[in-house]
Amino acid sequence: MTWENYYMPSSIEEALSLLDKHQGEARLIAGGTDLMVQHKSEPIEAKALIDIGGIPDLKKIHEENGRVYVGAAATHSQVVSSPLLKEKGRVLVDAAKAVGALQIRNVGTIAGNVVTAQPAADTAIALVALDACVHIQSGSEKLEKPVLDTFLGPGKSSINPSKELITAFSYPTPTSLERTGFIRFARRDSLALPLVNLGFWLILKEDQKTVKEIRIAVGPMSTVPFRARETEASMKDVQISEEELEKAGLVIAEEVTPRDSFRGSADFKKYLIGVALKRAIKVVLDGKGVDWDD
Amino acid sequence: MTNSSKKRGLLTISFKLNQEDYTMEINSDERLLDLIRNRLGLIGTKESCGGGECGACTIIMNGLAVNSCIIPAARADGAEIITIEGLSKGMEDELHPLQKSFLEKGAVQCGYCTPGMLLSAKAFLDQNSGREVSREDIKEAISGNICRCTGYQKIVEAIYSYALERKGNN
Ligand SMILES: Cc1cc2nc3c(=O)[nH]c(=O)nc-3n(C[C@H](O)[C@H](O)[C@H](O)COP(=O)(O)OP(=O)(O)OC[C@H]3O[C@@H](n4cnc5c(N)ncnc54)[C@H](O)[C@@H]3O)c2cc1C
Ligand code: FES
Ligand code: FES
Numbered sequence: 001m002t003w004e005n006y007y008m009p010s011s012i013e014e015a016l017s018l019l020d021k022h023q024g025e026a027r028l029i030a031g032g033t034d035l036m037v038q039h040k041s042e043p044i045e046a047k048a049l050i051d052i053g054g055i056p057d058l059k060k061i062h063e064e065n066g067r068v069y070v071g072a073a074a075t076h077s078q079v080v081s082s083p084l085l086k087e088k089g090r091v092l093v094d095a096a097k098a099v100g101a102l103q104i105r106n107v108g109t110i111a112g113n114v115v116t117a118q119p120a121a122d123t124a125i126a127l128v129a130l131d132a133c134v135h136i137q138s139g140s141e142k143l144e145k146p147v148l149d150t151f152l153g154p155g156k157s158s159i160n161p162s163k164e165l166i167t168a169f170s171y172p173t174p175t176s177l178e179r180t181g182f183i184r185f186a187r188r189d190s191l192a193l194p195l196v197n198l199g200f201w202l203i204l205k206e207d208q209k210t211v212k213e214i215r216i217a218v219g220p221m222s223t224v225p226f227r228a229r230e231t232e233a234s235m236k237d238v239q240i241s242e243e244e245l246e247k248a249g250l251v252i253a254e255e256v257t258p259r260d261s262f263r264g265s266a267d268f269k270k271y272l273i274g275v276a277l278k279r280a281i282k283v284v285l286d287g288k289g290v291d292w293d294d
Numbered sequence: 295m296t297n298s299s300k301k302r303g304l305l306t307i308s309f310k311l312n313q314e315d316y317t318m319e320i321n322s323d324e325r326l327l328d329l330i331r332n333r334l335g336l337i338g339t340k341e342s343c344g345g346g347e348c349g350a351c352t353i354i355m356n357g358l359a360v361n362s363c364i365i366p367a368a369r370a371d372g373a374e375i376i377t378i379e380g381l382s383k384g385m386e387d388e389l390h391p392l393q394k395s396f397l398e399k400g401a402v403q404c405g406y407c408t409p410g411m412l413l414s415a416k417a418f419l420d421q422n423s424g425r426e427v428s429r430e431d432i433k434e435a436i437s438g439n440i441c442r443c444t445g446y447q448k449i450v451e452a453i454y455s456y457a458l459e460r461k462g463n464n
Binding site (some may be wrong): 008036040077189191 | 302303325346349358360369418439
């Protein structure tokens, strides 16, 4: 026996007051796909679990005042089937599609993915590419921070799930010149963690061919989800073509520092991330005014 | 709703399972799989990996296929659950037509993965009742269910042929 109580609050206020009441001795649980698995090998030290999976306000996906909001407890399946995100959050939809298998996507949530803080967590990578803002509530305090700032190390988040509740993620509604995309390479399509994954956001110049600004998030290339800032800088003002993407692929392969693991060697991952960058951008831009050599 | 403890670690939950209402006292850290197998004696739901990776423990909860080995039993409160024992409930035949299709196509060997496969297939077909489904859709829908025996082909055929037949009946 570990936790002695299990709560299923139906509102954010109720969840916050339960956290408050337990003074740091309770723990949030959303889908439980990470927590329950972890509990088997390393029992969770908490007097109570607070299950936030049934709070409607935490599952909403909507647009408001020029921003897209994705509720913290939105499941991967909900993200995949959201018409709003299909149109305005492709990187997140494609990342959510890649998670586990249907049974995992039906319960696993995006906030859980972020707080678990694995360096190649799929939806976390997408949220980094979107430079999403994390909305957090703790007691009566509300705070916001860039999602990238929450990752402190492998499995280490700045969010304390015994005190702080993520309520949503948000990012500016994309304009007609913005594009996003996601790609991952893994041993199998389902139930395999990625060998490498990559999410990008970019804004084109009026000519629809030239990069005005780009953000590239990759994993597992460091102890946390990694922003390839050198590669981003190298692509600024570049007119996208097969040749330029080839060059960018070489830059990113140099920039990242993956480790050898049973999934693949560091060199192989470096090579793959270059291919990933090229392919991800190509898939999204193809047929949209860009000339390809092949 | 909020569960408040009476005795240490004990909770009372109510749920619907295979169309019957249950109210039970459970341990706050019990797994849904253990509640189903050990306390209700419904051993058609299997355990293999115990960590969400194989789908042997798949059940349908509020219309969605989920792995009962990583779901806290407490979460069943207020839920509607279908296990393999409830698949053909209310039907004239002992077997659901999907089960018959598995038999006809030879989609069962040792049978360990079969309950989970059937429930993943059922949840998927229910969600796509108005739509034509492809073999690719079916493969995606059962990709969280591992089978060590059949090589999957016959399972996909069994589900596909039932999907066609069902469409014909509509
Ligand atoms: C078989 C299997 C396959 C998987 N495959 C993938 C994969 O391909 N890609 C991938 O990225 N991940 C994968 N995962 C990992 C996992 O499913 C995801 O990380 C999932 O998004 C976790 O969400 P959850 O709601 O289940 O988290 P939980 O287990 O409920 O919680 C995880 C952590 O987040 C905290 N938490 C949850 N919600 C909040 C909140 N709103 N505010 C503050 N803290 C919170 C919890 O306290 C806990 O510390 C897999 C897991 C399994 C079991
Ligand atoms: S026993 Fe639950 S997924 Fe394997
Ligand atoms: S029939 Fe034996 S595991 Fe599928």
